Structures are given as C-alpha cells and as structure tokens.
Amino acid sequence: MRKSIVLLILLILGSSLSMLSCKKKEDANLKLPHKINAFNKVKSLPPFDSTLVSSFFTKHPELQKYQEETSELYRKRNYQYIWFDTKGMLEVSNLLYNKLNNMEDEGIKAVIPYKEKLDFLFQNATENQSANVNDELLITSLYFFYTHKVLKGIDDKKIAELGWYLPRKKQSYVNYLDSIIANPSLINKNEKEILNEYYSLKEVLHKYRKIQKNNFWNTIEMDSSHTYLKHGDSSQTIVQIRQRLFILEDIATDSKSTIYDESLASGILKYQKRNGLKENQIITQKIIASLNIPIENRIKTIMVNMERCRWIDVDVAKSKELIVVNIPSYRLTYFKEGKPVLTSNVVVGKDMNKTVIFSADMRYIVFSPYWNVPTSIIKKEIKPGIAKNKNYLAQHNMEWNNGNVRQKPGPKNSLGLVKFLFPNSNSIYLHDTPSKGLFNEEKRAFSHGCIRVAKPVELVNEILKDDKNWTPEKINAAMHKGKETWYTLKNKIPVYIGYFTAWVDNEGVIHFYDDVYQRDNRLATMLFEE
Numbered sequence: 001m002r003k004s005i006v007l008l009i010l011l012i013l014g015s016s017l018s019m020l021s022c023k024k025k026e027d028a029n030l031k032l033p034h035k036i037n038a039f040n041k042v043k044s045l046p047p048f049d050s051t052l053v054s055s056f057f058t059k060h061p062e063l064q065k066y067q068e069e070t071s072e073l074y075r076k077r078n079y080q081y082i083w084f085d086t087k088g089m090l091e092v093s094n095l096l097y098n099k100l101n102n103m104e105d106e107g108i109k110a111v112i113p114y115k116e117k118l119d120f121l122f123q124n125a126t127e128n129q130s131a132n133v134n135d136e137l138l139i140t141s142l143y144f145f146y147t148h149k150v151l152k153g154i155d156d157k158k159i160a161e162l163g164w165y166l167p168r169k170k171q172s173y174v175n176y177l178d179s180i181i182a183n184p185s186l187i188n189k190n191e192k193e194i195l196n197e198y199y200s201l202k203e204v205l206h207k208y209r210k211i212q213k214n215n216f217w218n219t220i221e222m223d224s225s226h227t228y229l230k231h232g233d234s235s236q237t238i239v240q241i242r243q244r245l246f247i248l249e250d251i252a253t254d255s256k257s258t259i260y261d262e263s264l265a266s267g268i269l270k271y272q273k274r275n276g277l278k279e280n281q282i283i284t285q286k287i288i289a290s291l292n293i294p295i296e297n298r299i300k301t302i303m304v305n306m307e308r309c310r311w312i313d314v315d316v317a318k319s320k321e322l323i324v325v326n327i328p329s330y331r332l333t334y335f336k337e338g339k340p341v342l343t344s345n346v347v348v349g350k351d352m353n354k355t356v357i358f359s360a361d362m363r364y365i366v367f368s369p370y371w372n373v374p375t376s377i378i379k380k381e382i383k384p385g386i387a388k389n390k391n392y393l394a395q396h397n398m399e400w401n402n403g404n405v406r407q408k409p410g411p412k413n414s415l416g417l418v419k420f421l422f423p424n425s426n427s428i429y430l431h432d433t434p435s436k437g438l439f440n441e442e443k444r445a446f447s448h449g450c451i452r453v454a455k456p457v458e459l460v461n462e463i464l465k466d467d468k469n470w471t472p473e474k475i476n477a478a479m480h481k482g483k484e485t486w487y488t489l490k491n492k493i494p495v496y497i498g499y500f501t502a503w504v505d506n507e508g509v510i511h512f513y514d515d516v517y518q519r520d521n522r523l524a525t526m527l528f529e530e
Contacts, residue, residue: 045086047079048133056137062113066144073140073174082181083139084131092184093139097122099146099187106150107205107306109528113145114138147173151193153310158526162519165358166498169313195317198309200504205302208295216247217295220288229283233260241283244291245271249509274511276329278442301512304523305502316496323362323430323495325451327355328513329503330444332430332453334462342462344455345439346430353449354517357499360422361492365460367478367485368409369419369431373398377448378405409482417479418456420463422495430495432456445516451497463493 053074057067073082083093100112112118121135153159156168171193180186211217223235238258246254251267265281272279275290316322322335327348334342349355373382382405385392393399398407407413416432430451438446439454446452453459457479464470467490478485501520503511515521 045081045084045131048081048136050074050079052133053137056134057141059134060114060138060141063138063141063145066141066148069144069174070137070140073177076174081131081136082177083136084129088127088129088131089125090184092181092187094122094125095184095187096139096143096146099150100142103146103149105202105206107202107303108149109303110149112142114142118142143177144173147176151176151310153307154526159311162523162526163354163357163517164308164311164499165356166311166496167313167359168311169315193314195309195312195314197504198306200508201302201306201309201502201510203508204502204504204510205299205306208299208302211247212295212299216243220244220291222285222288228285229260231260231262231265231281234258235260237283237288238264241288241291242267250274274509276442276511276513298512300524301502301515301520302510304520304527305500307523307527308498308500312498316494319494321491321493323493325355325430325495325497326503326513327357327497327499328501328516329511332451332459334459342455342458344453344459345444346454347433347438347444347446347452348516349447349449350445351517353447355447355449355451355497356426356428357497358424358426358428359494359496360424362420362422362463362495363489363492364421365463365487365489366419366421367475367487368417368481368483369413369415370409370484371407371413371415372401373405373407374427374448375404409484416452416456418460420453420459422493428497430456430459443514443516463489 053067053071057064057070074080083090097118100118103110103112117138121138151173152171159168176193218240220240221237223229223237226233226235226237229235229237229241235258238260239256242251242256242264243254245251245264245267248271250270251263253263255261255263257264260283268281268283268287269279271277271291272287277287277290317338319335320337323332324335325332325346325348330346330348332342332344332346333340334344382392382398385396389395393405396407397410397412398405407415411417412434414433416434419429419431421429426449428450430453433452435452436454438444438452457475460475460479461472464475469487478487499517499519501513501515503513505511
C-alpha cells in the first residue's frame with residue numbers, strides 16, 4: 001500500500017538483470033571475477049598513492065563531477081582498493097558493470113563515459129588479474145555515475161526549474177557503497193532507496209517496449225460511415241480497437257469480432273477510467289485519438305515519471321497520516337497508517353495560475369471562512385466591477401477590510417463552508433466551493449492556484465474522526481454557523497502536492513493523465529540530455 005501513498009506525491013534498482021548475461025553471449029569461456037564469501041577471505045591490497053586520484057580526473061575530464069565523492073570515499077577507506085583484492089577483480093565490480101550496461105531498463109538514456117575502456121577492462125578480465133589504480137578509479141567514478149543517474153536523478157537546481165519543490169532526502173552514495181561492498185547482492189535490492197511506484201513503472205516500461213518491439217501499434221482508422229460507435233454497432237474499426245485493448249490488457253481475449261459487444265464495452269470503460277476520460281462506453285474520435293497515441297510517447301511518459309519517483313523521499317510512506325494531491329489526475333487521497341481512507345476529485349490551478357508542487361503540514365481547519373480576496377483579483381476583477389456597479393461588493397457578499405476586500409462567510413462564499421490550512425509561502429490551501437458542477441468536468445484546472453475539494457465534509461469528518469472535541473453534528477453546525485471559527489489540529493498532517501502523468505495502481509494497472517501544465521517534454525529534454 002506504500003506505493004499508493006505517493007502521489008501524488010503521489011521511486012530503484014530492484015531489477016531483473018542476471019549476472020553476466022551479456023558477457024556470456026560474447027564469450028562463454030570468460031573467467032569471472034571471484035566472489036566474496038565466508039570461505040573465501042579477502043586479502044586486501046596495499047593502499048595506493050592518494051595523489052593519483054587527482055591525476056586520474058585530469059586525464060578523464062568527463063568524470064570530474066564525481067571527483068569530490070571519489071576523493072571522500074578513498075579518504076574514508078585510507079586509499080584501499082575497493083574493486084580488487086590480491087586474487088583479482090571482485091564480484092561486486094561485475095554486478096556494477098552489468099547494471100551500467102542495462103541502464104535502459106531503469107528508464108535511463110545515457111552515454112557511459114569511457115565505455116570502450118570499461119568494456120576492455122571487463123571483457124579481458126581474468127583470475128589473479130593485477131590491480132591497476134586507473135581501473136580502480138574508473139570503476140568507482142562509474143559507480144557514482146550510475147547512482148546519480150539511477151538513484152538520485154537530475155539535480156535539485158534543474159528540478160526547481162521545473163517548479164518541483166517537494167523535499168528530497170539527502171543520500172550519501174559513499175556510505176551506500178559500503179553496504180554493497182559488504183553484501184554485493186544488495187545492488188539488486190534497493191527498495192529502500194526509491195519509491196515502490198518506481199518498480200511498478202519499470203515493469204510497465206518493459207511491457208510497452210515489448211509491444212514496440214513486436215510492432216503491434218498500428219494506427220486505428222474510424223469507419224467513415226460512423227461519427228461514433230456505440231454498443232451493438234458493427235465495423236472493422238471495432239476489430240482494430242479490440243486488438244489494441246487486448247494488447248493493453250483492458251480486455252482478456254481478442255475475439256476479432258466486428259460487433260461492439262459487452263466485452264468490448266467493459267474494456268472501453270476500463271481504458272477511459274485509467275486515461276482520465278469520462279466513462280460512457282461511446283467510442284468517439286477523441287477516444288480513438290487517445291488509443292492512437294504513439295507507443296514511443298507512452299514509453300517516454302513512463303520514463304519521465306520514473307524520474308519523478310527518484311525525487312520523492314521514501315520516508316513519506318511512513319507517515320501515520322498523509323494527504324496527497326496529484327495535479328494531473330485531479331485527485332486527492334487521504335491515507336491513515338498507509339491505507340487510503342478517502343479519495344476525492346479536486347479542481348486545481350489553471351495554466352495561468354498553476355498549483356505549486358510542494359509539501360507542508362496541515363495545522364488548521366477553518367469553518368465558515370472569510371475569503372480574503374488576493375490583490376491581483378481585486379485589481380483585475382473587483383475594482384473594474386465596482387467601477388461598473390456601485391453595489392458590486394454587496395451583491396457578492398463582500399466588504400472592505402483594512403484596505404483589502406473580503407467575502408463574508410456563507411454558502412455562496414468562494415471557499416465554501418470550510419478550508420484546510422497548511423501554512424506556506426505559496427498561499428495555497430484546500431477548500432470547499434459552491435461551484436460543485438466543475439468536479440464533473442473531465443479536465444479540472446479552473447482555480448487561481450488553490451485546490452477545491454469535491455468531498456470537503458467527508459474530509460473534515462475523517463480528519464477529526466478521533467478528536468473527542470468534535471462530532472459530525474458539531475462539524476455541520478460550525479460549517480453553517482456563518483461566523484469564522486479556527487481549529488488547531490492536535491496532530492499535524494503532511495500534505496504532498498505532486499505531479500505524475502503516469503501511475504500504476506495497486507492492481508498493477510497503468511494510468512495515464514493529461515500533462516495539464518505541459519511539463520513532460522521539458523523534463524524529457526533534461527533527462528535525455530543528461
């Protein structure tokens with residue numbers, strides 16, 4: 001259930017790489033680096049000259065960004081060899097080499113620096129191979145290259161440029177290497193390093209690449225005799241759609257029937273649900289356009305969301321309570337003890353007033369709130385309204401307050417009957433709204449940045465469920481009192497606002513959402529140029 005928690009916030013090395021799979025194909029007789037175990041005691045080599053670290057990076061400028069960590073690592077280990085002992089290259093070095101060669105399985109497109117040198121080193125490995133400082137430092141530098149690409153992801157500065165302000169846990173890949181050296185198998189068991197969702201996306205990535213490789217993705221053409229297709233219709237287009245839904249696992253079998261039957265209708269509903277489309281079983285040009293999104297585009301979407309998983313602090317899943325909002329899915333989920341206890345549709349900021357990606361602790365609930373109108377809205381909407389109509393404020397239940405404008409509490413208040421505050425510099429909060437109809441829209445980016453909640457009553461009742469100061473009756477009375485009342489929560493609740501355009505649910509089903517703020521392509525450019 002931890003996987004569900006994170007949005008939102010809604011991540012990595014639990015892989016499927018078998019040791020030496022590629023090398024065995026090239027040379028079945030190649031001798032392997034020896035293992036470390038209880039019956040094969042390692043005999044350490046003498047330490048090497050510390051000045052050789054600096055000279056190595058002078059000769060290998062493409063790896064200089066890892067010089068600081070490499071120097072820290074060897075200072076800590078008194079310049080002892082890590083990847084070699086007196087019997088030659090250790091098993092862990094070969095595991096790392098395989099990981100480097102299979103980084104595409106991790107959703108990474110990257111050119112490995114000095115790949116020819118690395119290949120020569122490993123493809124000519126023998127038992128009792130003499131240790132070489134340059135080889136040692138090359139492997140170490142590429143260890144940091146790998147961990148930065150696969151575990152860390154792009155750096156904080158570039159993430160901030162994308163408007164992502166969720167906190168990241170600081171990791172020491174110097175210390176992480178110690179645990180791998182002690183137990184090399186841990187390189188394949190890094191669930192504690194990245195969000196569980198990462199591994200689910202990785203499995204789907206493998207499936208979609210297989211679809212791409214098998215060339216199953218033909219363009220679906222709408223039958224010219226139909227503007228849409230409904231239950232009972234017959235068309236060759238139905239055959240094409242049925243095949244696509246079978247490939248995507250939205251239906252269990254492909255009958256190849258031309259008739260729009262119950263099986264296909266069920267698959268259409270499933271496809272609509274997991275692609276953020278209205279569920280109505282009618283096959284329109286819009287659904288066909290969605291089905292025709294190139295498989296390459298879907299793969300890219302999966303990869304950029306795997307990258308986003310790298311930025312999430314895995315400890316968030318340990319929170320006793322957690323509220324997650326995923327902007328592209330327009331959905332809020334409230335977790336207690338790792339289990340979802342409430343989900344709600346939400347309205348988020350429109351493109352000109354994007355909801356910020358960040359986290360903060362919910363501290364207050366405000367019943368029958370005033371709406372303190374932002375200065376920008378006063379300037380753009382209120383003052384022009386007053387200029388045209390002197391009764392504008394009264395008609396909108398507003399009043400001047402110390403030079404500003406506020407809307408009085410009541411059912412027509414723009415914040416509705418309750419708001420949920422998690423103090424932050426972005427002035428973003430959750431709130432009720434009188435505009436209930438917007439929650440039925442397929443795309444729900446309408447607000448000035450704050451988040452409107454479709455189920456505010458259910459949310460406040462769930463939050464205060466174990467608080468002896470409140471009952472559902474008292475909550476209802478406070479919401480309709482017409483007088484603003486603040487309540488301080490006994491326990492702060494972390495609120496995470498995230499941005500994921502692809503997400504795998506607990507049943508292993510991939511969901512794709514509209515890239516409402518057009519951020520995927522920019523991230524892909526950063527990611528694939530790294």
